[in-house]
Amino acid sequence: MTNVTEHPTHLSYLTNRAALPMIAEVAIGFAVLATKWSVRRRSRRQLSRLTQQQLRDIGLQREDAMREGTLPFWRP
Template sequence: MTSYQDTAEPHLAYLMRRTALPMPAQFAISFAVLVTKWSVRRRSRQHLAQLSAHQLKDIGITTHDAYVESTLPFWRS
């Protein structure tokens, strides 16, 4: 029988065989992912706020929905 690790991409199999990272490294990676997520949200909301009514209609969002989403703080999803 073939296991998932045998059929996975070589780099994924390598990552699955590795030991867990030390706690400070796990914390640093988690923090970096969180800050990146916040940055993407902030940028996306800024761009959303700049779209015209016609552009919002093209993507299926009302002006009110765009306003509500664009005024949310970056840490709220």
């Protein structure tokens, strides 16, 4: 049987790790932002392509879906 204290949790690893160099922190921040933008763009494009029945299933009106679908990817 393995002792739980031998294997740190993911959270404790993150809080106890050495600081990354500034350029690495910036690169990670940019990667996270680019990923958010990509997901947002893809989601909005797909939302604007849903049928009336699909929109009704998720509780949206066509106007709401189109308004959301036309927002730029950088706007939350």
